[in-house]
Amino acid sequence: QVQLVESGGGSVQAGGSLRLSCAASGYTYSTYCMGWFRQAPGKEREGVATMGADGITRYADSVKGRFTISKDDAKNTLYLQMSSLKPEDTAMYYCAADIWSWKCSGKNEFNAWGQGTQVTVSS
Numbered sequence: 001q002v003q004l005v006e007s008g009g010g011s012v013q014a015g016g017s018l019r020l021s022c023a024a025s026g027y028t029y030s031t032y033c034m035g036w037f038r039q040a041p042g043k044e045r046e047g048v049a050t051m052g053a054d055g056i057t058r059y060a061d062s063v064k065g066r067f068t069i070s071k072d073d074a075k076n077t078l079y080l081q082m083s084s085l086k087p088e089d090t091a092m093y094y095c096a097a098d099i100w101s102w103k104c105s106g107k108n109e110f111n112a113w114g115q116g117t118q119v120t121v122s123s
Contacts, residue, residue, distance in 0.1 A: 002026040002112040004095045009117030016085050016121070022078040022095030022114060033104040036069060036080045038091035038119075048093070049080060053102035062088075085121045092116040 008020040020036070035050035049069040050058045057069050068081040078095055096110035 002097065002099060004097065004112055004114035006093065006095050006114040006117040009093060009119045011120040011122065012085055014086055014121055014123050017081070017083045018085065018119060020080040020082065020093055020095075020117060020119075022080075024076045024078065024095075024097070027097075027099060031102055033098040033101050033108050033110075034069075034071065034078050035096050035098075035104065035108075035110060036078075037094045037096055037110075038089075039094070040088075040091040043091075045094075050104040050106075050108070051078070052104040056104065058104060058106065082119070085119075087121045087123045090119060090121050092118050 003025045005023045012018055031053045033052045036048040037045050038048050039045040048060050048063055049067055051069045066084045070079045094116045095114040097112040098108040098110050099112055101108055
């Protein structure tokens, strides 16, 4: 059974930084497309960043240059380093995996999700 557990959320002031972690178990996550998503109250869920097994990364335009997705294969953990945070980054952040695809094509159907971790950025 695939399990994803996020951590690292919290409250920070604008301009601050946070690093989110996603610990995976039940499968070798490094061979699949992994991603970070977020959902703010009253808004649709949006993709933030993805990383395929080939190491290729994609970012939403709103976070390019500020967020970095990475992974530690030895720890089976995915990270999202967030810097220069803005109030509009406030949301619940979710880790997800498409366990049927090693490549992130932009059209992946993510079929495993974590419970989310809250990020709140104050101005």
